[in-house]
Amino acid sequence: MEIKLYNDVVFKWVFGRQEQTYPLICFLNAVVSYDCDDCSEGCASNAVCRPQFSEVEILNPYDANEPFTNEKQGILDIRAKDTNTQEWIDLEVQFVRTSDYKERSKYYLAGMYRDQLKKSSEHNYDELRACYGIHILVDP
Numbered sequence: 001m002e003i004k005l006y007n008d009v010v011f012k013w014v015f016g017r018q019e020q021t022y023p024l025i026c027f028l029n030a031v032v033s034y035d036c037d038d039c040s041e042g043c044a045s046n047a048v049c050r051p052q053f054s055e056v057e058i059l060n061p062y063d064a065n066e067p068f069t070n071e072k073q074g075i076l077d078i079r080a081k082d083t084n085t086q087e088w089i090d091l092e093v094q095f096v097r098t099s100d101y102k103e104r105s106k107y108y109l110a111g112m113y114r115d116q117l118k119k120s121s122e123h124n125y126d127e128l129r130a131c132y133g134i135h136i137l138v139d140p
Contacts, residue, residue, distance in 0.1 A: 006093045006138045008077070015091060016078040018058045024080065028053045028089055031134050056080040056089070079112070086129040088112045093136045101137075109133045 003010055015024045029052050059079040078091040090108050094101060112131040117124055 006095050006136065011077060011093050016058055021056050021058070024078070025053050025056055032132060053082045053085070055083045057083055088116065088129060088131040090131070090133045092134070093138065095138045097139065105133055105135055
């Protein structure tokens with residue numbers, strides 16, 4: 001039997017388990033190109049040095065407050081947040097080509113920004129943290 005990483009069950013087992021986040025952290029750091037080990041020593045002057053992803057929390061991929069509404073809900077493959085930087089990550093794997101994928105990925109990213117803010121009457125946009133949409137597109 002051949003097990004494919006892009007199978008939903010396998011993909012979520014490898015990258016989406018809170019008790020085993022090391023593979024996800026390694027993958028995220030490689031994709032986002034965090035390659036400065038110590039920014040205080042020897043980074044190039046034009047390098048963008050920020051903390052690496054180091055500890056991630058796997059977030060629930062759907063809105064549990066309204067699970068049965070008729071509104072469109074983005075069900076992300078893996079939604080995570082780095083607990084140190086508070087940056088959000090959506091890791092998707094797509095096997096079947098769809099014409100609306102580009103728009104759908106924008107919808108997912110917008111949802112991650114929206115979900116960061118608590119509902120309030122005050123403008124709290126300064127609390128927004130970076131969001132990353134990482135999409136693995138498999139073309140059979």
